[in-house]
Amino acid sequence: MEQVDLIWKNGEFVPWEQAQTHVLSHGLHYGTGVFEGIRCYETERGPAVFRHADHLARLEKSAELYYFELPYSAEEIRQATHELLVRNGLRSAYIRPLAYRGYGSLGLYAKDAPIDVIVAAFPWGAYLGEESKNGGIRAKVSSWRRISPGGSIPHAKASGSYLNSILAKTESHNAGYDEAILLDERGFVCEGSGENIFLVRDGEIVTPPHVASILDGINRKSVIQIARDLGYTVVERDVARAELYLAEEVFLTGTAAELVPVREIDDHPLGDGKPGEITAHVQAKFEDALYGRAEEYLEWLDFVEMPSGVDAASKVSS
Numbered sequence: 001m002e003q004v005d006l007i008w009k010n011g012e013f014v015p016w017e018q019a020q021t022h023v024l025s026h027g028l029h030y031g032t033g034v035f036e037g038i039r040c041y042e043t044e045r046g047p048a049v050f051r052h053a054d055h056l057a058r059l060e061k062s063a064e065l066y067y068f069e070l071p072y073s074a075e076e077i078r079q080a081t082h083e084l085l086v087r088n089g090l091r092s093a094y095i096r097p098l099a100y101r102g103y104g105s106l107g108l109y110a111k112d113a114p115i116d117v118i119v120a121a122f123p124w125g126a127y128l129g130e131e132s133k134n135g136g137i138r139a140k141v142s143s144w145r146r147i148s149p150g151g152s153i154p155h156a157k158a159s160g161s162y163l164n165s166i167l168a169k170t171e172s173h174n175a176g177y178d179e180a181i182l183l184d185e186r187g188f189v190c191e192g193s194g195e196n197i198f199l200v201r202d203g204e205i206v207t208p209p210h211v212a213s214i215l216d217g218i219n220r221k222s223v224i225q226i227a228r229d230l231g232y233t234v235v236e237r238d239v240a241r242a243e244l245y246l247a248e249e250v251f252l253t254g255t256a257a258e259l260v261p262v263r264e265i266d267d268h269p270l271g272d273g274k275p276g277e278i279t280a281h282v283q284a285k286f287e288d289a290l291y292g293r294a295e296e297y298l299e300w301l302d303f304v305e306m307p308s309g310v311d312a313a314s315k316v317s318s
Ligand code: PPE
Pocket: 036, 037, 038, 165, 191, 192, 193, 194, 195, 196, 214, 215, 216, 217, 218, 219, 220, 253, 254, 255, 256, 257
């Protein structure tokens, strides 16, 4: 992990090494945290956070689903994030806000454990490797099913939910693959361990619906809109496992991974081994949107500004 100067914690900017928590913090024991993964890109008009408001709205919803009262508003977290980026001298970054139950009491009904909030921002390259965006990855359907909506909340981006993702990811890596694809409890295709999934079948783009226990990805939404604007038909419907092998093209979307083609699933090669034409078309437009090169999607960018009343020049680290 590439270290930077400061992390924002409970309203203050603290040095990276001092952003610590007590070992009896509730979140550490039970996974009681909600978080986001957001990216800031360097655009021609300056650094910009992609769909910042949408990510913070999802953070608020995840918090609400677990009965957390966030002590900061989305706008306060947004401003703190801008200031954090500027003070750390970051022009592009992965941004990780996290709200967790801190130190106060253990036990499952821990209303005395406060909600601590942090925002960290640091350099983080393409999650599945820079070459994955062109060359594609090899995926394996996991023996682990995605957490079910009857036992947990797939729609919340909650820390504890990721134990399920970690089992799937670890299994796929140990078996020599780059990523896991999880099925839902019904046996239909759900998503990657940290990405949503799209297939191309007969020229149509298909992606699993909300009832398939997906996390409602911000990039999923962006890609659906971009693909429709490019004239493709996008259908949200249940996807059978075998369709993964029958598809002309498959790709994954997520903040950390961005848009990554899948070139092989369960040792079935897809297409002619190169990223498909439709995937490449949508990916190019998606990257234009991330980097501020697409006028029509500029509204998705939250350009980084030092909040008023803060002296930027004195605080930018070298
Ligand atoms: N599903 C899961 C399970 C998931 O974790 C992510 C994001 C997505 C779908 C895509 O969501 P979105 O980023 O809003 O398009 N995963 C985050 C964490 C990955 C990690 O390894 O940590 C991310 O991409 O930041």
